[in-house]
Amino acid sequence: MRGVKGIQRLLVSWAIGLMAGVLGGLIGVGGGVLMVPLMVELMKVRQHHAHGTSLVAIVFTGLSGAVAYALQGSVDWLAAVFLASSAVLTAKWGARWTTRLSEWQLKRAFGAFLLFVAAMLLIKSSLPTVAFTMTGRVLVLLLTGGLTGFLAGMMGVGGGLLMVPAMVLLAGEPQHTAQGTSLVVMVPTAFAGAWEHWRLKHVEVPLLPGLGAGVLVGASLGAHIAHALPEPSLRFLFAMFVAFMGWRFLRARPTSELSQTIQR
Numbered sequence: 372m373r374g375v376k377g378i379q380r381l382l383v384s385w386a387i388g389l390m391a392g393v394l395g396g397l398i399g400v401g402g403g404v405l406m407v408p409l410m411v412e413l414m415k416v417r418q419h420h421a422h423g424t425s426l427v428a429i430v431f432t433g434l435s436g437a438v439a440y441a442l443q444g445s446v447d448w449l450a451a452v453f454l455a456s457s458a459v460l461t462a463k464w465g466a467r468w469t470t471r472l473s474e475w476q477l478k479r480a481f482g483a484f485l486l487f488v489a490a491m492l493l494i495k496s497s498l499p500t501v502a503f504t505m506t507g508r509v510l511v512l513l514l515t516g517g518l519t520g521f522l523a524g525m526m527g528v529g530g531g532l533l534m535v536p537a538m539v540l541l542a543g544e545p546q547h548t549a550q551g552t553s554l555v556v557m558v559p560t561a562f563a564g565a566w567e568h569w570r571l572k573h574v575e576v577p578l579l580p581g582l583g584a585g586v587l588v589g590a591s592l593g594a595h596i597a598h599a600l601p602e603p604s605l606r607f608l609f610a611m612f613v614a615f616m617g618w619r620f621l622r623a624r625p626t627s628e629l630s631q632t633i634q635r
Contacts, residue, residue, distance in 0.1 A: 383413060384581030388428055391582075392589020396436040397597050398609045399550025401429035401529015401557050402586065404616055416575055422526060423466075423568025424575045426561045428582040429529045433557035435587045439594030440551025447538075447548050451555040453512035454534060458520030458560040465524025466567035475623040482620025488536045489614035492606055511541045516556070524564035529557040532613060539606070546606045550597065554590075 387409045391402025403425040410416040410424065440446055515537040519530035531553040538549035568574055597605060 380414065380577070381581045384410075384578045385585040387413070388582035388585020389589040390585075391428070392432055392435065392586035392591075393593040393596075394589075394612075395429075395432040395529065395531070395554070395586065396439060396590035396593025396595075398531070398593075398605075398612055399436070399535050399553040399597075400531030400612075401425075401523070401561060402432050402590075403429055403523075403526065403528030404532075406582065407526070407528070410575075410578070414578070416578070419568075419571075419573045420575050423565065423571070423573030424578055424582070425528070426466075426523070426565035426568055427574055427579055428586050429557055429561040430565060431583045432586040432590045433529065433554045433561060435590035436554040436594045437551065437558065439591045440547070440554060440598075443547070443551070443594075443598050445545075445547040445551035445598070446555055447544060447552045448555070450512055450538065450542065450544065451552045453509055454516035454519070454552070454556045455559045457513045457516035458523070458530065458556060459563045461517045461520035462524035462560050462564035463567040465521040465526075466564045466571070466573075468521075468525050475625050479621055479623050482617045482623065485532060485613050485617030485620060488532075488540075489610045489617060491540055492536060492610035492613065508542055511537065515541075516560075519556075520560050520563070523557075523560050524567065529553070529561055531557065532616060535609060536613070546602045546609065547598065550605075550609075551594075554594075 387406055391405045394400060394405055395402040403422075406425040406428060407421045410421040411418055416424065437446065515534060519533045522528065522533065523530040531550070534553040534556060535546075535549045538544040538552060539546055544552065565574070600608070
């Protein structure tokens, strides 16, 4: 009976990883926005453990997707260096903060920000061109990387929801290049956050083989589908996903335990 349950968990974790990988490769995100809630709901993984386990899997999402985008020439390696240099530093801080903060208030603020970002992406062609000096562009990338790393470590996501719009709207990157660069940056960022979660014992090791195998296949498949789409269509698809996630984050509510504490 235990063997049957073990196979079922392996298949479910593989399916979760596959879906997250396709999403990651298609729009340049880590897939944690799918993996975390699915692990919690379907596999009854504790919230903090779902975040840590998701970050380990996102390392594989980034690797697989980044290779596929790089083969198409859709990676800005210099931008990736600046983003990763600050993201790696803040990812471990975000992971530590999971033990100190409730998430619902941060999720609401993040949700409102994502809705704003989605609107900006949809009207990008009507916006005036932002012309940064080289120094200004580097500062934008460093700040974006720092914020991305913190949120990635805290919420168990890859950070593409922030990196891709920042590169498109502020750094002038094409959509495909922004997504490929985002996947490259996710590798060291997710690794830094995952390592901290590992130290905190927030990683469900038995789920990693299934999740890892799923995301490796899915991310490569998603990246190939992305390159078959024209840039405006891909940007629209990304904006719709960002808007959907913003709406979900905006609806975050306190847990029952937190609600009782507030009422007291």
